[in-house]
Amino acid sequence: xxxxxxxxxxxxxxxxxxxxxxxxxxxxxxxxxxxxxxxxxxxxxxxxxxxxxxxxxxxxxxxxxxxxxxxxxxxxxxxxxxxxxxxxxxxxxxxxxxxxxxxxxxxxxxxxxxxxxxxxxxxxxxxxxxxxxxxxxxxxxxxxxxxxxxxxxxxxxxxxxxxxxxxxxxxxxxxxxxxxxxxxxxxxxxxxxxxxxxxxxxxxxxxxxxxxxxxxxxxxxxxxxxxxxxxxxxxxxxxxxxxxx
Amino acid sequence: xxxxxxxxxxxxxxxxxxxxxxxxxxxxxxxxxxxxxxxxxxxxxxxxxxxxxxxxxxxxxxxxxxxxxxxxxxxxxxxxxxxxxxxxxxxxxxxxxxxxxxxxxxxxxxxxxxxxxxxxxxxxxxxxxxx
Numbered sequence: 001x002x003x004x005x006x007x008x009x010x011x012x013x014x015x016x017x018x019x020x021x022x023x024x025x026x027x028x029x030x031x032x033x034x035x036x037x038x039x040x041x042x043x044x045x046x047x048x049x050x051x052x053x054x055x056x057x058x059x060x061x062x063x064x065x066x067x068x069x070x071x072x073x074x075x076x077x078x079x080x081x082x083x084x085x086x087x088x089x090x091x092x093x094x095x096x097x098x099x100x101x102x103x104x105x106x107x108x109x110x111x112x113x114x115x116x117x118x119x120x121x122x123x124x125x126x127x128x129x130x131x132x133x134x135x136x137x138x139x140x141x142x143x144x145x146x147x148x149x150x151x152x153x154x155x156x157x158x159x160x161x162x163x164x165x166x167x168x169x170x171x172x173x174x175x176x177x178x179x180x181x182x183x184x185x186x187x188x189x190x191x192x193x194x195x196x197x198x199x200x201x202x203x204x205x206x207x208x209x210x211x212x213x214x215x216x217x218x219x220x221x222x223x224x225x226x227x228x229x230x231x232x233x234x235x236x237x238x239x240x241x242x243x244x245x
Numbered sequence: 246x247x248x249x250x251x252x253x254x255x256x257x258x259x260x261x262x263x264x265x266x267x268x269x270x271x272x273x274x275x276x277x278x279x280x281x282x283x284x285x286x287x288x289x290x291x292x293x294x295x296x297x298x299x300x301x302x303x304x305x306x307x308x309x310x311x312x313x314x315x316x317x318x319x320x321x322x323x324x325x326x327x328x329x330x331x332x333x334x335x336x337x338x339x340x341x342x343x344x345x346x347x348x349x350x351x352x353x354x355x356x357x358x359x360x361x362x363x364x365x366x367x368x369x370x371x372x373x374x375x376x
Contacts, residue, residue: 026331034248043349062353063349063350063352063353064349064352064353065345065349066345066348066349066350067348069342069345069346070296073342073346074347076346077346077349077350081350081353084350162258178342
């Protein structure tokens with residue numbers, strides 16, 4: 001904004017965090033070690049613990065939401081911040097240690113090639129990440145409906161390891177899904193709006209700490225919810241970008 | 246319906262309407278919400294005030310057991326009101342979210358401005374903003 005340096009060539013790493021006391025410091029340390037050239041913002045989603053203080057103690061910018069909005073709201077706040085400060089690119093990165101900072105360059109690469117959004121997929125070949133059977137099954141159903149709605153095949157729709165270009169950020173800053181399975185819905189939203197969404201294989205670690213936000217007894221409820229919102233995703237709000245090169 | 250039932254209904258509806266009006270006057274209820282309830286009351290008033298209207302209408306509609314019409318009407322209006330509330334609630338929640346997000350962004354900006362102000366003033370014993 002007004003008093004800012006030009007950020008259009010910089011990358012902002014957005015970390016939504018809700019009660020991540022255990023893992024946030026090591027995640028931030030890893031980022032500082034691996035990608036010191038990128039800026040980091042932690043969006044504290046109304047944590048009850050000292051997540052926000054930890055972020056600031058580690059020297060990163062922290063946006064403090066007054067109460068818990070859920071991952072979608074935290075991300076949208078991060079996207080707004082990225083747009084407000086004129087960042088050309090942003091990364092969505094988990095606080096829980098699941099994502100590997102050394103692979104940030106991997107998910108940034110396709111943006112140079114004209115992609116608007118890149119998803120780091122656990123199942124596209126590299127690495128050996130395992131999910132339980134019921135989760136695998138549920139993810140399969142979701143994958144199937146998304147393929148039909150997005151008109152494109154994705155192997156990992158729930159991955160929260162993603163990169164975005166300025167156009168994608170501009171859209172998500174105002175219009176990001178707030179329902180539970182935001183990642184899948186965002187994907188469909190972007191595809192249907194005519195953005196170039198791609199997937200690259202990445203490896204992920206098992207969660208280092210914190211609690212998984214996916215509880216199996218809530219699965220049916222959340223799946224119905226996401227299916228309802230998926231089925232109602234608007235279509236074509238943007239004309240496809242003319243292919244560069 | 247019997248005359249006694251009509252009188253009972255009329256009294257109940259009158260009490261309900263008075264109750265709604267009192268709430269609006271005390272500003273405990275917004276006028277826009279009271280309209281829905283008052284229109285429900287109005288329908289009930291007409292039914293209570295005109296004996297035979299309910300039976301006549303039910304017969305026209307081919308409803309054998311006439312009081313069913315009363316329940317049907319009441320349910321339909323209640324449903325309308327409840328859907329309207331869901332709509333209002335969604336809108337209200339969207340606005341709350343928007344406010345929360347803007348607040349987080351503004352809070353950061355204030356902190357930053359305060360810091361640059363402190364830096365510009367030099368170390369003159371200024372407190373760093375606590376959060």
